[in-house]
Amino acid sequence: MRGATHAKWVACAAAAALTATACGSGGSDSGSGSGDGGAVLSSSWGDPQNPLEPANTNEVQGGKVLDMIFRSLKRYNPETGAAEDMLAEKIDTSDSQNFTITVKDGWTFSNGEKVTAKSFVDAWNYGASLKNNQKNAYFFEYIDGYAATHPAEGGKQTADTLSGLKVVNDKTFTVKLTQKFSTFPDTLGYPAFAPLPQSFFSDHAGWLKKPVGNGPYTIASYTKGSQMELKKWADYPGEDKAQNGGVTLKVYTDNNTAYTDLMAGNLDLVDDVPAAQLKNVKADLGDRYLNTPAGIIQTLAFPFYDKKWNTTGSEKVRTGLSRAIDREQITDTIFQKTRTPATDWTSPVLGAEGGFKEGLCGDACDYDPAAAKKLIKEGGGLPGGQVKISYNADTGSHKQWVDAVCNSINNALDNDKACVGNPVGTFADFRNQITDRKMSGPFRAGWQMDYPLIQNFLQPLYYTNASSNDGKWSNKDFDTLVNQANAETDTAKAVETFQKAEEVVRDNMAAIPLWYQNGSAGYSERLSNVKLNPFSVPVYNEIKVS
Amino acid sequence: MGRYVIRRLLQMIPVFIGATLLIFLMVNVMGDPIAGLCGDRQCDPATATQLKKEFGLDKPVWQQYLTYMGNVFTGDFGTAFNGQPVTELMSTAFPVTIRLTVVAIVFEIVIGITLGVVTGLRRGRPVDTGVLLLTLVVISVPTFVTGLLLQLLLGVEWGWIKPSVSSDAEFGELIVPGLVLASVSLAYVTRLTRTSIAENKRSDYVRTAIAKGLPRRRVVTRHLLRNSLIPVVTFIGTDIGALMGGAIVTERIFNIHGVGFQLYQGILRQNTQTVVGFVTVLVLVFLVANLLVDLLYAVLDPRIRYA
Numbered sequence: 001m002r003g004a005t006h007a008k009w010v011a012c013a014a015a016a017a018l019t020a021t022a023c024g025s026g027g028s029d030s031g032s033g034s035g036d037g038g039a040v041l042s043s044s045w046g047d048p049q050n051p052l053e054p055a056n057t058n059e060v061q062g063g064k065v066l067d068m069i070f071r072s073l074k075r076y077n078p079e080t081g082a083a084e085d086m087l088a089e090k091i092d093t094s095d096s097q098n099f100t101i102t103v104k105d106g107w108t109f110s111n112g113e114k115v116t117a118k119s120f121v122d123a124w125n126y127g128a129s130l131k132n133n134q135k136n137a138y139f140f141e142y143i144d145g146y147a148a149t150h151p152a153e154g155g156k157q158t159a160d161t162l163s164g165l166k167v168v169n170d171k172t173f174t175v176k177l178t179q180k181f182s183t184f185p186d187t188l189g190y191p192a193f194a195p196l197p198q199s200f201f202s203d204h205a206g207w208l209k210k211p212v213g214n215g216p217y218t219i220a221s222y223t224k225g226s227q228m229e230l231k232k233w234a235d236y237p238g239e240d241k242a243q244n245g246g247v248t249l250k251v252y253t254d255n256n257t258a259y260t261d262l263m264a265g266n267l268d269l270v271d272d273v274p275a276a277q278l279k280n281v282k283a284d285l286g287d288r289y290l291n292t293p294a295g296i297i298q299t300l301a302f303p304f305y306d307k308k309w310n311t312t313g314s315e316k317v318r319t320g321l322s323r324a325i326d327r328e329q330i331t332d333t334i335f336q337k338t339r340t341p342a343t344d345w346t347s348p349v350l351g352a353e354g355g356f357k358e359g360l361c362g363d364a365c366d367y368d369p370a371a372a373k374k375l376i377k378e379g380g381g382l383p384g385g386q387v388k389i390s391y392n393a394d395t396g397s398h399k400q401w402v403d404a405v406c407n408s409i410n411n412a413l414d415n416d417k418a419c420v421g422n423p424v425g426t427f428a429d430f431r432n433q434i435t436d437r438k439m440s441g442p443f444r445a446g447w448q449m450d451y452p453l454i455q456n457f458l459q460p461l462y463y464t465n466a467s468s469n470d471g472k473w474s475n476k477d478f479d480t481l482v483n484q485a486n487a488e489t490d491t492a493k494a495v496e497t498f499q500k501a502e503e504v505v506r507d508n509m510a511a512i513p514l515w516y517q518n519g520s521a522g523y524s525e526r527l528s529n530v531k532l533n534p535f536s537v538p539v540y541n542e543i544k545v546s
Numbered sequence: 547m548g549r550y551v552i553r554r555l556l557q558m559i560p561v562f563i564g565a566t567l568l569i570f571l572m573v574n575v576m577g578d579p580i581a582g583l584c585g586d587r588q589c590d591p592a593t594a595t596q597l598k599k600e601f602g603l604d605k606p607v608w609q610q611y612l613t614y615m616g617n618v619f620t621g622d623f624g625t626a627f628n629g630q631p632v633t634e635l636m637s638t639a640f641p642v643t644i645r646l647t648v649v650a651i652v653f654e655i656v657i658g659i660t661l662g663v664v665t666g667l668r669r670g671r672p673v674d675t676g677v678l679l680l681t682l683v684v685i686s687v688p689t690f691v692t693g694l695l696l697q698l699l700l701g702v703e704w705g706w707i708k709p710s711v712s713s714d715a716e717f718g719e720l721i722v723p724g725l726v727l728a729s730v731s732l733a734y735v736t737r738l739t740r741t742s743i744a745e746n747k748r749s750d751y752v753r754t755a756i757a758k759g760l761p762r763r764r765v766v767t768r769h770l771l772r773n774s775l776i777p778v779v780t781f782i783g784t785d786i787g788a789l790m791g792g793a794i795v796t797e798r799i800f801n802i803h804g805v806g807f808q809l810y811q812g813i814l815r816q817n818t819q820t821v822v823g824f825v826t827v828l829v830l831v832f833l834v835a836n837l838l839v840d841l842l843y844a845v846l847d848p849r850i851r852y853a
Contacts, residue, residue, distance in 0.1 A: 047811060049583065051629035058585050133597055135583065138590050153591040208629065224630055225638065226713035226803045252710070253810060257697075257801045260709045264702045394814060428582030428816040435581055435588050446586045460587070468587040 038245040039545035040229075041527060043269040043538065044258035045249035047225050051208050054194040055127030055134040060448075064537050066191040068230055068247065069110075069213035071238055073101065073120070074189035078542070081295070081349050081452035081534040083186040086238070087115065087195070087214075089171075091188075096180040096489050102172050109197040110218040110233050117173035119195035125149070125161040126201070127192055136192040138467055139450075142184065144176040180487035182494050187451050216242040216541045226251050242541040243529070259522070268527055268545075271538050273520040275397050278336040285522045291338055294536035295349045295449035296517035297457070298339070300389065300405075301471040302510075303439040308383035316379030318509035319364050321387065321442070324372035324412035327365070330404045331515050334397070338520055341365070342513035345502055346457040347449065349534035355454025355495045361506055361513060369412035376413065383441075386417055390443040392430035393423035398444060405514070434470050445470055445511060452534050454498045458482065462501075462510055471511065478504040554840060558833045563615075565829045570611050570822055579603065579816040583627060601625070601819070618826060624819035626812075632823040635808055640827070642715045643804035646797070647789045649717065649724025650731070654782060658732045662739020662778070663771065669744050677740075681733035693726040693799040710801040723800040727793055731785050738781055742774035749773075776846055783839030787832035 048062035054070060057063055073088035085091075089102040107115040126132055128140035130150045137150050144164025151157055164176035177184060187193070195214065200207045210219050216238065217230040228249045232242040250267065252258040255274040261267035263284060273281050273289070281289045302309045302318060309318075327341035340348070344360035363371070376382060389406060391398040399421065406419035422441070424430040433439060447468070449456050459482055460466050464474040478501050485497035505511070519536025528544045580594045580603065589597075598604045601624075602613060617624065623632035665674040684692070700722060701709030711719045746752060747770065755769045790805060797806035805824055812820030 047628070049628060049815060058587075130592055130596060133593055133600065135589065135593060137593060150590075150592060153595055155592070223638075223713055224628070225635070225808075250713075251803065252801050253807055254798050254801065257710050257799060260697060260702060261801075264705065264709045266701075266708050266710065426582065426814070426816055428579055431581035431584075431588070432578045435578075448586065467590065470588065 039526075040246040040248055041244055041268040041543060041545050042248040042250055043540070044252050044255065044261075044267060044271060045228070047251050050135060052211050053134065053200075053208070054123065054196065055132075055136045055139070055192045057191060058135050060535070060537065063191055063535070065211075065219075065228065065230075065249070066194065066213075067215070067537060068217040068540055069211060069215040069219060070191060070194040071107075071213075071215050072189055072191070072194045073103070074186065075240075076189045076452055076534065078531065078533040078539040080351060081354065082351075083189050083451070086189070088185075088188070091185040093185075093489075096182040096184075096487060097177050099175040099177075099184065100168075100172065101175060105171070106237050107214060108235075108237065109195075109212055109214045110235075111197060111199060111212050113197045113199075114170075115195050115214055116170045117167050118170075119197065120193070121165045121167050121173050122201065123194060123196035124165060126196065128162050129160055130157045131160075134192075139187070139190060139192040142177045142179065142181050144178050146178070179483075182486055182488050182491065183453050183455050186453055187456075190451050216240060217247065220246070240541055244540075244543055244545045247540050247543075262522055262524060265524065268524045269521065269530065269538060269543075270523070271519070271521045271532070271536070273522055275335075278338060278520075281520075281522060288523050288525070288527075288530075290521040290523075290530065290532055291518050292532050292536075293340070293348045293534075294517055294519040294532065295347045295452055295534045296536070297342060297345065297347055297447050298514040298517060299342075299345070299445045299447070300442040300512040300514060301445035302442050302473075303437065303471055304474070304510075305437045305472045306440055309441075311380065313379045314383075315508045316375045317382065318379075318512065320372045320375030320379060321409060322361075322364050322509060322512040323366060323368050323375065324409045325405055325512070325514070326367045326408045326412075327515055328367065330401060330408065334400050334404055335515075338518045339515035340518070342515050345505055345511070345513050346454050347452075347516050347534075349449075350452055350454055350457075353492075353495070354452060355457075355498055357499055357502075360499065360502060364506060364509065365513060367408075367412075372409075372412045373414075382418060387419045388422040388441040389419065390422040390424055390430070390433070390439060390441065392425075392427040392444070394426050399423060401514075402444065437472070442512070443470075446517075449535070454495055454502075455482075455485070458498055458501055458505070459486075462505055473508075473510045475504055475508060475510070477501075478510075551837075551841070554837055558837070561833060562829060566615065566822065566826050567611060569825045570614065570818075571607065573816070573818045573821050574607050574610070579627075579818055582816055603818070614822065618823075623823035623826075626820045627815060627817050632819050635820060636823065636827065639803065639805050639808045639824075642802060643790055643793055643797070643806070645715060645717060646720050646724055646727060646793060646802060646804060647786060649720045650728035650789050651782065651786065653725055653728040654732050654735050654785070658735030659739050659775075659778065661736040663743055663766070665736070666740040666743025666747070666774075667766070669740075674740075677736065681736050684729050684733040689726060689730060690795050690799060692729055693723075693796055696722055696726060697799060713803060715802055715804070720802070723796050723802060726799075727789060727796040731781075731789070734781060735778055738778050739774065742777055743770060746770055746774050772846060776843065779842050779846065780839055783835050783842065784832075786835040787828065790831055791828050 046061040049059055050056045052062055052065060054066055057066055071086050074083045075086040077084055087104050087107055089104045092100045103117055124140055127134045128137055128146055128149045140146055143162050145162040148159035149162055166174045168174060197212055199212060210222055216233055216236045218233045220229040220231045222228045231246040255272045258270045259274055259277050262270045304310045331339040331341055343365050344357050346356050348356050350356040389402050391402050393399055402421040406421055409419040410416045447461060460468040462469060462473055462478060463482055464479050481497055481501035485494045488494035488497060519532040521532055521538060523530050526545055530543050531539050533539050580589060580597050583589060602610055625631055626635060661677050665677045668674050697709045700706045707722055752770055755765045793804060794806035794810055797804050808820060809824050
């Protein structure tokens with residue numbers, strides 16, 4: 001009898017405790033719910049990997065914040081991806097190598113300081129200088145004097161500032177590049193080129209605790225690793241003012257939890273719908289689920305430093321492999337149509353004018369088992385009789401799709417040992433093996449564009465010794481065409497020449513294009529006018545909260 | 547007693563050194579931590595070299611270990627890749643996890659021991675069978691299933707709690723995660739107590755106590771329980787460390803930014819300083835918890851005192 005009463009008491013206590021939490025947590029979240037433009041929305045976030053400096057942020061999570069608190073010379077149109085003037089009044093050049101940049105009047109940082117030509121030059125010098133360890137330093141590599149501020153490995157830094165940058169007056173500065181680069185102005189929308197206020201240099205630690213920029217939002221509070229509160233900056237001089245009162249970014253380790261929070265009404269916006277939920281997301285959210293193209297392409301790269309993959313005729317083997325992959329089926333079943341089969345090496349977000357050419361890959365990307373078999377046979381068969389596709393197994397759903405790709409290849413070749421996956425434990429180790437040139441077969445290569453230009457999908461990846469040419473592919477024709485394209489002053493012609501270069505990539509099958517990735521997001525009923533920009537980041541300033 | 551404590555403290559030194567060295571080696575064997583820092587592209591070699599130098603990764607591993615341990619004794623756990631000192635990460639993560647652990651331990655003690663006593667005293671009755679079945683279910687279902695299920699039911703379907711814990715992580719919010727974290731251990735505590743009580747119920751001293759005419763409550767709490775708790779205390783003591791380290795799953799499900807969260811991020815980003823720092827502290831927690839258990843023995847059973 002006594003035991004029974006004990007049990008009852010415990011159960012009651014637990015229930016009471018539960019309801020107490022429920023009561024306690026009720027009204028704390030959306031304090032300022034009413035009134036247009038004043039309401040704050042909450043959004044899922046990931047812990048940025050690096051300190052939040054413009055030239056040091058190379059992943060989406062940190063980039064998200066920079067996009068909210070900074071405006072640069074150019075801005076990529078959230079819908080079309082076109083680079084449009086923001087702080088730039090004009091960018092003049094007569095030879096595609098020397099540029100004169102004029103900054104618009106009336107812009108200030110949120111601490112009141114004026115944005116001048118010096119704000120840009122100082123920021124760029126800081127970003128390029130080796131001693132500041134900025135991971136995006138290579139963005140400044142085309143500017144004259146980069147080699148002195150950022151010597152190659154082992155070299156000594158001989159200058160702190162780029163000799164190619166000159167402040168003419170408060171509004172104007174000049175940029176001298178080391179080579180012709182016609183699309184250079186269009187790269188200036190990238191966060192690494194953002195201007196910095198003096199407080200960044202005078203009180204660096206303080207600035208990092210609470211970054212100050214010139215964008216539509218200001219940072220109200222920042223608790224590293226857990227949450228950042230951004231408030232609308234009322235005096236923001238730009239035209240793209242925030243349509244809401246602010247955004248609270250909450251760090252989630254697991255996007256499943258974020259999604260659950262969204263379902264429970266505890267979160268307004270999730271910008272990464274977990275793969276496991278893709279099946280239910282339409283039923284759960286209906287119209288409040290976004291699935292739009294992003295500037296991300298997945299490819300399979302090859303180790304061209306390995307003789308087996310670099311023989312004459314091996315391009316036939318690579319093309320054969322490409323034809324043995326049933327992209328349509330894999331994107332449908334594994335990715336629930338959140339990826340689109342690739343038919344070129346760029347991304348649909350560029351648009352036809354920007355250089356995307358649907359079907360440029362042609363037959364080589366069509367699934368055809370018979371042709372695949374024939375090509376691989378003609379090319380001398382698979383090196384070593386088997387391909388191993390390497391990938392990192394710690395994040396994303398790489399295992400699933402690599403297994404599916406292998407399945408498809410095995411089926412097409414009627415050989416269940418033709419292809420196997422080769423998981424690598426951590427991303428760091430995976431990168432390590434790539435950098436040390438230890439890959440012996442194809443490996444996963446993803447590319448997220450820095451700026452929506454066809455140049456960005458080709459040059460860093462396939463130009464001889466380029467920064468992200470992980471396969472160490474090298475081709476004279478391709479290099480010549482890229483140089484020509486860069487020297488072209490007419491954009492349309494430049495794009496055309498880049499596409500010719502892309503055809504060289506195709507004919508050699510330097511990398512097998514797999515699919516374009518979409519950005520996905522889900523949001524609560526409170527929000528409207530939610531969209532994703534070509535970088536798959538929500539356009540926060542346009543979101544309306546009711 | 548004093549000599550016993552000193553001997554125990556001295557024993558901790560080799561364990562501590564061994565454990566940290568192992569972790570240090572394991573993290574370092576995984577490859578170059580800088581390689582993953584630049585995303586899907588190669589780090590610029592010059593910057594990578596510079597970063598390695600800054601984090602001391604260019605030196606041989608044994609030298610890194612010595613420098614590291616030297617720094618640890620002065621309270622310097624190094625800097626995480628995001629520029630924050632590891633001690634700062636600890637100062638935000640440990641309070642949260644300690645709170646979570648306290649909630650879990652309280653559940654273990656209160657519910658576990660109560661259920662254990664109740665069932666132990668009524669062996670074979672329906673209450674006993676019922677609780678035994680229940681503990682069997684709890685033990686056989688993995689924590690992440692219990693966690694996700696409770697989160698879905700209480701958080702989304704019924705709306706009693708928030709599915710995730712806010713960054714303040716107050717005690718109230720941690721009740722459900724604490725219960726989930728405690729669930730398996732709680733079932734073990736129940737079973738341990740039950741067996742122990744059932745065994746000692748028939749012992750001579752209990753019979754004597756009853757024969758003396760002591761009230762039942764006093765027999766149970768002073769005589770029966772005190773002697774039956776020794777295995778339970780051992781279990782709960784060693785469980786403190788296990789709960790703190792094992793909170794990785796629970797913390798992830800409920801988005802609690804504690805030790806599990808930091809460790810998970812650290813491992814994913816191969817951040818040597820974070821991983822080694824947190825594990826070092828966890829090793830210390832384990833050791834101290836074990837020491838406390840040994841000392842508690844002496845309190846519960848004077849016969850063990852000078853062992």
